[in-house]
Amino acid sequence: MSTTINTMLVEKRVIHPPAEFSAQARISSMEQYQALCEEAEQNLEEFWRNMAESGLEWRKPFTKVLDDSNAPFYTWFEDGELNVSENCLDIHLKNGNADKTALIFEADDGSVETVTYRQLHARVCRIANGIRALGYGKGDRAILYLPMSIEAIAMMQACARLGLTHSVVFGGFSARSLHQRIVDVGARLVLTADAQMRGGRQIPLKAAVDEALAYEGGDVVEKVVVYQRTGADINWEEGRDVPLSELETGQSEECEPVAVEAEHPLFVLYTSGSTGKPKGVQHASAGYLLWAKQTAQWVFDARPEDVFWCTADIGWVTGHSYITYGSLAAGLTQIVFEGIPTYPHAGRFWEMIQRHGVTIFYTAPTAIRSLIKASEQSPEHHPSRYDLSSLRLLGSVGEPINPEAWMWYYENVGGSRCPIVDTWWQTETGGHILTPLPGATPLKPGSCTLPLPGIDAAVVDEAGNELPPGAGGLLVIRRPWPAMIRAVWGDENRYRSSYFPDELRGMYMAGDNAQRDEDGYFWILGRTDDVLSVSGHRLGGTEIESALVAHELVAEAAVVGRPDATTGEAIVAFVMLKQAAPSAEEAQKVAETLRNWVASQVGPIAKPKDIRFGNNLPKTRSGKIMRRLLRLVAEGREIDQDTSTLENPDVLKQFSGVY
Numbered sequence: 158m159s160t161t162i163n164t165m166l167v168e169k170r171v172i173h174p175p176a177e178f179s180a181q182a183r184i185s186s187m188e189q190y191q192a193l194c195e196e197a198e199q200n201l202e203e204f205w206r207n208m209a210e211s212g213l214e215w216r217k218p219f220t221k222v223l224d225d226s227n228a229p230f231y232t233w234f235e236d237g238e239l240n241v242s243e244n245c246l247d248i249h250l251k252n253g254n255a256d257k258t259a260l261i262f263e264a265d266d267g268s269v270e271t272v273t274y275r276q277l278h279a280r281v282c283r284i285a286n287g288i289r290a291l292g293y294g295k296g297d298r299a300i301l302y303l304p305m306s307i308e309a310i311a312m313m314q315a316c317a318r319l320g321l322t323h324s325v326v327f328g329g330f331s332a333r334s335l336h337q338r339i340v341d342v343g344a345r346l347v348l349t350a351d352a353q354m355r356g357g358r359q360i361p362l363k364a365a366v367d368e369a370l371a372y373e374g375g376d377v378v379e380k381v382v383v384y385q386r387t388g389a390d391i392n393w394e395e396g397r398d399v400p401l402s403e404l405e406t407g408q409s410e411e412c413e414p415v416a417v418e419a420e421h422p423l424f425v426l427y428t429s430g431s432t433g434k435p436k437g438v439q440h441a442s443a444g445y446l447l448w449a450k451q452t453a454q455w456v457f458d459a460r461p462e463d464v465f466w467c468t469a470d471i472g473w474v475t476g477h478s479y480i481t482y483g484s485l486a487a488g489l490t491q492i493v494f495e496g497i498p499t500y501p502h503a504g505r506f507w508e509m510i511q512r513h514g515v516t517i518f519y520t521a522p523t524a525i526r527s528l529i530k531a532s533e534q535s536p537e538h539h540p541s542r543y544d545l546s547s548l549r550l551l552g553s554v555g556e557p558i559n560p561e562a563w564m565w566y567y568e569n570v571g572g573s574r575c576p577i578v579d580t581w582w583q584t585e586t587g588g589h590i591l592t593p594l595p596g597a598t599p600l601k602p603g604s605c606t607l608p609l610p611g612i613d614a615a616v617v618d619e620a621g622n623e624l625p626p627g628a629g630g631l632l633v634i635r636r637p638w639p640a641m642i643r644a645v646w647g648d649e650n651r652y653r654s655s656y657f658p659d660e661l662r663g664m665y666m667a668g669d670n671a672q673r674d675e676d677g678y679f680w681i682l683g684r685t686d687d688v689l690s691v692s693g694h695r696l697g698g699t700e701i702e703s704a705l706v707a708h709e710l711v712a713e714a715a716v717v718g719r720p721d722a723t724t725g726e727a728i729v730a731f732v733m734l735k736q737a738a739p740s741a742e743e744a745q746k747v748a749e750t751l752r753n754w755v756a757s758q759v760g761p762i763a764k765p766k767d768i769r770f771g772n773n774l775p776k777t778r779s780g781k782i783m784r785r786l787l788r789l790v791a792e793g794r795e796i797d798q799d800t801s802t803l804e805n806p807d808v809l810k811q812f813s814g815v816y
């Protein structure tokens with residue numbers, strides 16, 4: 158079981174929401190929060206029924222709230238019908254917000270383009286009509302491989318408008334990863350761009366699509382729509398590739414939204430698990446959207462005049478829920494940023510907050526930590542050099558935020574006046590789960606605080622018994638919620654075994670270790686599986702191992718995470734070559750080869766930081782690699798743990814060289 162931390166030692170400080178903030182917040186006191194929790198506890202179905210009836214526009218009203226007869230396969234609002242895109246766009250045209258700014262796009266080079274809800278609606282309709290003209294409709298799957306852009310959001314919305322299920326692949330993944338997802342999801346359509354701009358560099362996208370489609374099974378794709386972002390010279394495959402501009406030409410700016418069943422799969426998003434193969438996390442339409450919108454309103458306390466900036470990429474769930482869906486459904490004005498936080502300088506985020514008058518800023522701890530470091534090195538880009546007075550709320554997501562980074566963020570970015578919502582959730586949960594409500598919840602730096610109303614989260618032991626405060630255990634959610642994962646695409650068994658193990662008797666197992674303190678606050682301790690969190694990106698250790706052993710030089714490999722002050726975790730690979738362990742000089746070269754290989758197989762984000770070579774890996778007598786020992790070696794720590802189960806105790810000594 159996990160290690161336990163003394164939360165009292167970590168941080169004693171409690172920060173209360175500023176009175177001015179609470180005074181005008183949607184949820185403004187703990188009493189109000191508790192009343193909502195009680196309402197949900199007393200009648201869970203009534204609670205969600207009211208929320209879904211008032212929160213969404215239905216084409217056909219639902220009568221049934223939750224069907225748990227086939228647990229753990231749940232359905233929500235099953236006999237209702239709606240359209241997600243209509244709920245994100247059309248509702249604002251009807252309620253007098255047509256000319257409100259929907260998206261403020263800032264390109265890598267600093268140029269800005271703005272669209273209103275009316276303009277975004279028109280664009281989405283044109284694209285949807287174009288996609289329909291190509292012959293696609295409800296039930297088809299599309300893969301999206303795109304840079305952050307208005308076009309990318311419009312394409313996701315266009316899929317939703319037609320009932321196509323989309324699967325967005327992060328632009329940092331390789332052609333191999335793209336291919337794997339195309340085949341797994343059975344996509345007949347790919348939406349991509351010629352290239353993307355990041356940090357002043359042009360990174361090709363279409364070339365990776367061409368490569369992916371050339372691999373076995375890639376011919377399932379019939380059409381590739383290409384948004385010409387940079388005008389780069391690319392290969393055009395006659396009859397297959399269609400420029401986006403051509404797709405839109407002559408298309409009407411009206412496109413009747415297709416009503417779909419509440420449970421219709423809105424998207425499949427691949428995420429790493431504990432095997433080499435990523436899991437296709439499948440989300441439904443109504444339950445997902447309801448929670449994405451409701452949490453945008455509660456947790457970001459969305460107000461009509463807000464300018465909201467979520468810095469995530471649409472390739473991750475954060476970009477789905479809090480750029481493309483929840484925040485548009487909530488009618489927010491938002492920033493969409495193509496570039497990176499350190500280009501052309503480390504003050505880019507602060508400069509953009511100042512330029513656009515951002516009021517709510519939502520980013521990842523890894524970005525904060527790297528900007529702390531950068532502002533120490535170049536004080537002229539310290540946040541205090543910018544006017545950040547427009548900010549009223551800050552957020553954090555993706556990994557635990559250490560109390561030091563929390564305080565820096567609070568004081569230097571938020572001017573000690575903005576609450577910080579540390580939001581714990583996952584690709585699988587669809588939206589926020591454990592998080593402060595900014596007008597109500599007293600904050601403790603480093604804790605994601607309490608479950609949202611309607612969420613029954615707990616910390617349990619391996620038999621599913623709830624643990625007392627201060628004891629580390631498994632984070633679970635004991636009752637279903639509308640935005641939960643519906644399936645692992647095409648793999649019923651994996652859905653059950655990953656999330657609903659028999660021992661936990663129907664509870665959803667998050668895969669995180671956590672503990673609660675005396676006040677019931679949750680503190681996340683890390684993953685229970687070998688999933689790594691690198692710069693807030695979730696990567697599977699096993700996936701990287703599989704890539705390594707697929708290289709002709711490699712006999713065996715084990716991958717673990719090592720704590721890293723900036724990226725959260727750094728990837729460390731222990732590699733046994735087919736030939737004897739290399740000399741120091743050779744090792745350098747082989748390490749470089751393997752890094753590039755991993756980049757080509759999984760993606761540049763999965764490159765191991767350290768590679769260590771040996772003639773053997775530490776194994777138990779039954780042949781299981783002992784990763785916990787490798788973690789100690791990776792950190793350069795003494796092996797004070799029990800090694801008696803180790804078949805070959807001497808093997809640890811050989812890994813001294815780091816490449």
Ligand code: WT7
Pocket residue numbers: 428473474475553554555556557558579580581582583584585605667668669681683684690694695
């Ligand atoms: C894993 C989920 C949530 C959207 C982005 C990541 C870790 C996420 C927090 C937080 C501590 C966090 C967990 C979780 N995580 N948010 N506020 N505090 N840990 O989604 O890629 O599905 O990763 O990220 O380990 O299981 P994801």
